[in-house]
Amino acid sequence: MAALPPGVLGSLDPTSDRAVFRQIADQLREAIDKGSFAEGSKLPSESELVEHFGVSRMTVRNSLSVLQGEGLVSSEHGKGVFVRPRPPVRRLASDRFARRHREQGKSAFTVEAEAAGSRPEVDNLEVKEERPSTDISARLGAPRRVLARRRRYLLDGRPVEFATSYLPLDLARDTPIAQPNPGPGGIYARLEELGHHLDHFEEEIRARMPSPQEVKTLRLGSGVPVIHLIRTAFDTKGRAVEVCDTVMAADAYVLNYQLPAT
Known part of the structure; x- marks a missing residue:
């Protein structure tokens, strides 16, 4: 399994009252906004995110669903989740x-x-x-x-x-x-x-x-x-x-x- 790019994603804040899946979505969104994940690039896999954050696969899926609902990413069956193109x-x-x-x-x-x-x-x-x-x-x-x-x-x-x-x-x-x-x-x-x-x-x-x-x-x-x-x-x-x-x-x-x- 490929390692995540160093420093792109941080850790979760256990003292925050924000749901864990939303914290993960926040970090991924920020990384996309900063260009750490370029347009058309593939996000880390569910397995990579599960390992990095120490959460369940369902939590990761909920995070990715938030980003999909915002139109930031799209899912391709069998391939992964990709950053959608910005306004051209x-x-x-x-x-x-x-x-x-x-x-x-x-x-x-x-x-x-x-x-x-x-x-x-x-x-x-x-x-x-x-x-x-x-x-x-x-x-x-x-x-x-x-x-x-x-x-x-x-x-x-x-x-x-x-x-x-x-x-x-x-x-x-x-x-x-x-x-x-x-x-x-x-x-x-x-x-x-x-x-x-x-x-x-x-x-x-x-x-x-x-x-x-x-x-x-x-x-x-x-x-x-x-x-x-x-x-x-x-x-x-x-x-x-x-x-x-x-x-x-x-x-x-x-x-x-x-x-x-x-």
């Missing part, structure tokens, strides 16, 4: 929809993936006409029909978000926007080519726990929340031209904002 993408809200990116033929996701040094992919693409929900209809000015574009985004093969864009059908029907691949720069570039120059975006963001389907779609670990973001794009005439409903794996993103002080 910094979502720069003040820059991601800059016109220069569209003019370069790049979508916001592509720009952010490149900045993170990751390989972007899009799958599960579906484009269809449908009747909008009450909420989406209200945000878009009450159109009776919309074009819905659904897709999932991946970084280096890992699902990190899925999104559905809703556009008024009178804007999108019989245009490149209705095609699976709308072309360089994405749908915002096509909207501007159609005369709907973008003026501003409004975003609503909240964090919550995922639904079972979201866990499956994003392959989320136990205890990992999601970021639910709804964005509305407005053109220079004040018309809402798109609503994008996005669900993001919270452990895959850092949201970065620059706000004016005046």
Whole structure:
């Protein structure tokens, strides 16, 4: 059995009123935060932890369950417990929809993936006409029909978000926007080519726990929340031209904002 790295884990405090399994979880969490156990690395085995702390295997399992519930680690059957990757993408809200990116033929996701040094992919693409929900209809000015574009985004093969864009059908029907691949720069570039120059975006963001389907779609670990973001794009005439409903794996993103002080 391999020895634990020296000095990484200490001893238990017998005078503490904190449960033993939580003390062990605290030490492992601190070691992860300090980088003693790097992203993707394997934690000490149950046997190693049992020997180091002098506790039962069930106590160790309870400690690891705490970390799994916090989304810090994931368990692979027959292989062990591994440190989950930290957020790889910094979502720069003040820059991601800059016109220069569209003019370069790049979508916001592509720009952010490149900045993170990751390989972007899009799958599960579906484009269809449908009747909008009450909420989406209200945000878009009450159109009776919309074009819905659904897709999932991946970084280096890992699902990190899925999104559905809703556009008024009178804007999108019989245009490149209705095609699976709308072309360089994405749908915002096509909207501007159609005369709907973008003026501003409004975003609503909240964090919550995922639904079972979201866990499956994003392959989320136990205890990992999601970021639910709804964005509305407005053109220079004040018309809402798109609503994008996005669900993001919270452990895959850092949201970065620059706000004016005046």
